[in-house]
Amino acid sequence: MSYPEELRQIVDRHLETVRFSHGTGPDGADTTGLDEAMRYSLLAGGKRIRPVLCLATARAIGRPLEDFLDAAAALEMIHTYSLVHDDLPAMDDDDLRRGKPTSHVKYGEAVAILAGDGLFAEAIGALSAAPAPAERVLEAVSLLCAATGVEGMVGGQYIDVSAPTLDAEGLRHLHSLKTGRLIRASVEVTLALGGLDEGEREPYRRFATLIGLLFQIVDDILDVTGSDEELGKPRGSDERHGKFTYVSLYGLDRARSFATESHEEALAALAGAGGETDDLRRIADYIYSREQ
Numbered sequence: 001m002s003y004p005e006e007l008r009q010i011v012d013r014h015l016e017t018v019r020f021s022h023g024t025g026p027d028g029a030d031t032t033g034l035d036e037a038m039r040y041s042l043l044a045g046g047k048r049i050r051p052v053l054c055l056a057t058a059r060a061i062g063r064p065l066e067d068f069l070d071a072a073a074a075l076e077m078i079h080t081y082s083l084v085h086d087d088l089p090a091m092d093d094d095d096l097r098r099g100k101p102t103s104h105v106k107y108g109e110a111v112a113i114l115a116g117d118g119l120f121a122e123a124i125g126a127l128s129a130a131p132a133p134a135e136r137v138l139e140a141v142s143l144l145c146a147a148t149g150v151e152g153m154v155g156g157q158y159i160d161v162s163a164p165t166l167d168a169e170g171l172r173h174l175h176s177l178k179t180g181r182l183i184r185a186s187v188e189v190t191l192a193l194g195g196l197d198e199g200e201r202e203p204y205r206r207f208a209t210l211i212g213l214l215f216q217i218v219d220d221i222l223d224v225t226g227s228d229e230e231l232g233k234p235r236g237s238d239e240r241h242g243k244f245t246y247v248s249l250y251g252l253d254r255a256r257s258f259a260t261e262s263h264e265e266a267l268a269a270l271a272g273a274g275g276e277t278d279d280l281r282r283i284a285d286y287i288y289s290r291e292q
Helices: 005-016 032-042 049-060 065-086 103-107 109-128 134-148 153-162 168-193 198-225 246-250 252-271 278-289
Strands: none
Touching: 005 049, 005 065, 032 065, 032 103, 032 109, 049 065, 049 168, 049 198, 049 278, 065 109, 065 134, 065 153, 065 168, 103 109, 109 134, 134 153, 134 168, 153 168, 168 198, 168 246, 198 246, 198 252, 198 278, 246 252, 252 278
8 A cells, every 4th residue: 555645745735825924014023034944844845644644534534634734734833843943953963854954054043943933833823723613622732732742742852862871661651752642643633623532532542652653663773774865864863863762772673573563553453443544554554664
């Protein structure tokens, strides 16, 4: 099965319409440069896995895709903000992202920080505008904020830059926060907006948790085996920065075994979900196939 390019194209077309600035305001302040920096990173390409997961989940639960475009955009804005900040000299100090100069290289550190901040704020605004009952929107916003904050992506990044050493349990916890929470939220936000009953959500949640783990394991493998062109950034970045990865802790062969197990478990979880889940399966297969 191939990646659901149809959904990626829907996401890309919607993101192209997003504008963050209306130019010069009545006080003479001009924020078009910030708008440019935000859109530069947001429109840099990629598979759009998080927003595509959102739309694939909407399709699985039988909801109209157009009702989830705001949520999909919000998820990609959050992901992009995290990349802009991760690339900064104080964090990973990377010069390339998706084959292009990183935001701080192109616009300077100050503008890159503001662009990331702006993307975060605009993401919350976009999700708040989702066409759903207020209580569902509130739950979705709460889920996204939790996945992004101290008990999610930001907390994972803190552990990544501050922990002197990690054991197997610590590594899994790190990646469940830094990478897994936002991937899981891409599904959970959709379930919340779609008004799915609590009991119906569990197979989707388990699937999302497992593909979040799978994504990170494969990412760790590709940092060793992939090319600069495939990665869109210099190969071996994790090793150069002394990061803890599944490969550094377990070795390449065991990391590949973990990836296979996570993929199989994710598909098993998905089998327990109702609805049209073909696109979700295709996403899981694509993530797994990246390292094959």
